[in-house]
Amino acid sequence: MESFLKDQRGGESVLDLSPRSTVGGGVEDVYGEDRASEDQLVTPWTISVASGYNLLRDPHHNKGLAFTEKERDAHYLRGLLPPAVISQELQEKKLMHSLRQYQVPLHKYMAMMELEERNERLFYKLLIDNVEELLPVVYTPTVGEACQKYGSIFRRPQGLYISLKEKGKILEVLRNWPERAIQVIVVTDGERILGLGDLGCQGMGIPVGKLALYTALGGVRPSACLPITIDVGTNNEQLLNDEFYIGLRQKRATGKEYYDFLHEFMTAVKQNYGEKVLIQFEDFANHNAFELLAKYGTTHLVFNDDIQGTASVVLAGLVASLKLLGGSLADHTFLFLGAGEAGTGIAELIALEISKQTKAPLEETRKKIWLVDSKGLIVSSRKGSLQHFKKPWAHEHEPVNTLLDAVKAIKPTVLIGTSGVGKTFTKEVVEAVASFNERPLILALSNPTSQSECTAEEAYTWTEGRAIFASGSPFDPVELNGKCFMPGQANNAYIFPGLGFGLVISGAIRVHDDMLLAASEALAGQVTQEHYDKGMIYPPFSNIRKISAHIAANVAAKAYELGLATRLPRPADLVKYAESCMYTPNYRSYR
Structure with missing residues (x-):
């Protein structure tokens, strides 16, 4: 592994990161500085790491009671720790035991965030080894509540806050971040956090949570991840009047002011981190999300998780479900409740995949997919008043006002909810879908759990156990007529x-x-x-x-x-x- 060499002059430990052979014989850059890999493998220089008291307060290198006797002598730790030496496994066991004592999910979230600030490797060890149990704690649904209360649970800032006060100086602000070799940035402007609306600066919980998953689930090293919140104000009156609110106290900037600010940000990121840094847009309002993706998709490495990540994970579930439903994607009819970023993003990817499989033009394959928004079924007679991203879905049909009537008219084999509104898949709607499908596929995708279009139990009960069900946030298995049903989770974290x-x-x-x-x-x-x-259409998160x-x-x-x-x-x-x-x-x- 690496060696810590004591620098006699300053009483510091020096972390030796000199180049050596790499695991797996992978390709290595000449300097190795942007290889996506274990931090210790290839960087050809040496960095200083504090010793003693400061080492225990450095979350990147602290091991707590796992420092050995030899390490305690070498790094001035004698007396700063109790005498016991315990393994990382035992530390993990102890922490999982104490986490399970908390009844309130938000308390578990706060305990996990405190662990990350104290001992980064132990935080990721817990998350990786107990992913099914801890994913709902560090991500949806708990992260939604954490964002709502971010002002009052705020301890130590994580990531970068770039507000309108920094206009003209964004590049300098990026240079204040201590890490240079950034590979992934997750950025939000907090305008549409999950199904919870405008949380302004408190949306930071989302980039922080997403990047924890980039490391735990995807293997990107933590030092290469940077969470960023762009603060252009908030239209949330409750926050503007909250004495604990941590963001700018002004209404949201819009139009030219907003887009100029975002342009300065995108330019500065590329200038500071180069062409290969991935920028993931997260929880922007619909109108800005589509605009930013279209504008920067050709000049930067960008990706919008709400539009593209959601689409990709739902398409995977649809492709997998064909084993249970029969036929190909082209044989099915899809009806969406919700025509925002998620709905239109999923619809477009389904149409692309059908087009790829059947060689039919995209205009044709889109006709298998119908969307319902707050005004009813999207049909061609509404084209004049539709937002641009809804227009491709305006097909020939007489106007239909309600979801139930749309179900009866379209007779979908797949019902998908991306509305952000809970309880919209009513008993009548689900029973109608089940009346003309042997195995209705019902995806209630809105987050957090409280906004889910229906629960797993409702979907299975109302279809007498015939439904194949997946949701955005997790639901427990359901017992029905002596049979156990495992609801899927169409979670972007896949x-x-x-x-x-x-x-x-x-x-x-x-x-x-x-x-x-x-x-x-x-x-x-x-x-x-x-x-x-x-009855599962997604593999378990344990893998x-x-x-x-x-x-x-x-x-x-x-x-x-x-x-x-x-x-x-x-x-x-x-x-x-x-x-x-x-x-x-x-x-x-x-x-």
Whole structure:
């Protein structure tokens, strides 16, 4: 591993990061500084790391009671720790035991965030080894409540806050961040946090949570991740009047002021971190999300998780569900409730995949897909008043006002909810879908759980156990008539960590739709017969690192095929290469 050498002059430990052979025989950059891999493997220089008291307060290197007797002598730790020496495994056992004592999910979230600030490797070890239990704590649904209360639970800032006060100085602000070799940025402006609306500056919980998953599930090292919140104000009156609010106290900037500010940000990021830094847009309002993706998709490595990540994970579930439903995607009829970023993004990716399979033009394949918004079914007679991203979905049909009437008119085989409004798949709606489908596929995707269009129990009960069900936030298994049903979770966390990692390990410079299809196909390919037997259309999260490696390999393969990869030559075995590049949170030995 690496060695810590004592610098006699300053009483500091020096972390020796000199180059040596790399795991898995992967491709190595000349300087190795942007290789997506374990931090210790290749960087050809030495950095100083504090000793003693300061070492215990450095979350990147602190091991707590796991420092050995020898390390305690070498690094001035004698007396600063109780005499016991315990393993990382025992630390993990103790922490999981204490986490399970908390009844309130938000308290678990706060305990996990405090652990991350104290001991980064132990935080990731817990998250990786207990992913099914802890994912709902550090991500949806708990992260939604954390954002709502971010002002009052705020301890120590994580990531960068770039507000309108920094206009004209964004590049300087980026240079205040201590890490230079950034590979992934997740950025939000807090305007549309999950289904919770405008949370302004408090939306920071989302980039922080997403990047924790990039590391735990996708293997991107923590030092290469940067969460950013763009604060252009908030229209949330409650926050503006809250004495604990941590953001700008003004109404949101819009129009030219907003887009100029975002342009300065995008330009500064590329200038500071180069062409290959992945920028993931997160929880922007619809109108801005589509605009930013269209504008920067051709000049930067950008990706919108709400539009593209959601689409990719839902498409994977649809492809996998065909084993249970029969037929091909082209044989099915899709009806969406919700025509915003998620709904139109999923619809477009489904149409692309059908077009790819049948060689039919996109205009044709879109006709299998219908969308309902707050004014009813989107039909051609409404075209004049529709937002531009809804227009491709305005098909010939007489006006229909309610979801129930739309179900009866369209007779979908697949019902998908992306409305952000809970309880909208009523008993009548679900029973109507079940009346003309042997196995109705019902995806209630809105987050958090409180906004889900229906619960797993409702879907199974109202269809007498015939439904195949998946949701955005997790639901517990359901017992019905002596049978156990396992609801799927169409969680973006299946896709974006692997997709991002695939872009990083191939040195991709642009995101292409074919990469999203490649990610969906890789995920669907991980569902086994054993999963199908339980009615599952997604593999369990317990295998997520393996799943992410396959997704990353598929995405990287597509990047090489499209000529968008810069890390050459292409590794012979991309799955093995992806696995060899993944960050692992085990403690290192210092000497």
